[in-house]
Amino acid sequence: MSGLLSLAVVLLTSCGTEPEMRPTVTVEQAEQRVEEYFRQALAVLPAQARPVPGLIDTYECDDPTDNGPKGRKIASVDYQIHDLPQADYPEYISRIERWWLDHDFRILDDERPERESIWVENNRDGFRMRVTASKGGKLILIASSPCVWPDGTPEPA
Incomplete structure (x- = not known):
């Protein structure tokens, strides 16, 4: 299981390739937003869906393909969803996909x-x-x- 989670985190944490500084939210705001997005997507599943936290973490943005400045962080959450029939997973995934597409996500x-x-x-x-x-x-x-700055976008030097 940990191999799957590690792969998922690596796949989800691309920080981009542009070297210029971009405005960011704070780490605390990023942590709140990942949890908020998770809760909103979870809400499209049946009421009996029971989320069990797997990994909730904030870590260094040290992607070697990222040309951005050091010192930024990534907030991440992952949950296993229990108490749903496995045979219905394709329908549940489609529901989540519809929610994403209705809320300005792209595949x-x-x-x-x-x-x-x-x-x-x-x-x-x-x-x-x-x-x-x-x-x-x-x-x-x-x-x-x-990737976000711990206290949001730093002031220019």
Whole structure:
């Protein structure tokens, strides 16, 4: 399971390739927004859906392909969703996809039908989400922020 979570975090944490400084929210705001996006997507699932936290973390934005400045952070959450029938996962994933598309997310990768997994990014703020059904029968919902400054955009020197 930890291999799947590690892969998901790596896939979700691309910070971009532009070297200039961009305005960011604070780490605290990023943590709140990933949780908010998660809760909003969860709300489209049946009431019996029970989220169990897997990884809730804030870590260094040290993507080697990122040309941006050091010192930024990424906020990330992932939850396993329990108490839903595995046979209905494709329908639940479609519901989440519809919510994303109605809320200004764009699809970055859709692995269906080979694998029940979709990865998206919000067009306004760069936050990313993924929903995936693992081979072990687990439904996992992940949200992560783009790279942000701990206290928001730093003042020019």
